[in-house]
Amino acid sequence: MKFPKNKRKYCKNCNTHTPHKVSIYKKGKETQSAQGNRRYARKKRGYGSQPKPIQHNQAKVNKKTTPTYKCSKCGRITIGTALRLKKFELMNK
Secondary structure (H helix, E strand, C coil), X not given: CEEECEEEEEECCCCEEEEEEEEECCCCCXXXXXXXXXXXXXXXXXXXXXXXXXCCCCCCCCCEECEEEEECCCCCEEECCCEECCCCEEECC
């Protein structure tokens, strides 16, 4: 699906419609010191190792892509609704 690089959207911070820059949301790096990771690493230690089954067969064909919108006036970033797409292309309008 083709998406415009710039889009006029309502900004809650500015309280008006302003041009927004569109980009794709990317997940940040996970910390190894997080509680869930510490618990999982503890479970994996010793004899028996892998406590949970590893999923090999993939149920879905494509992943959800989430667009993010950055206001050109105030710089506030809002996250749009996730779309299940095979191809997410940003284009000039």
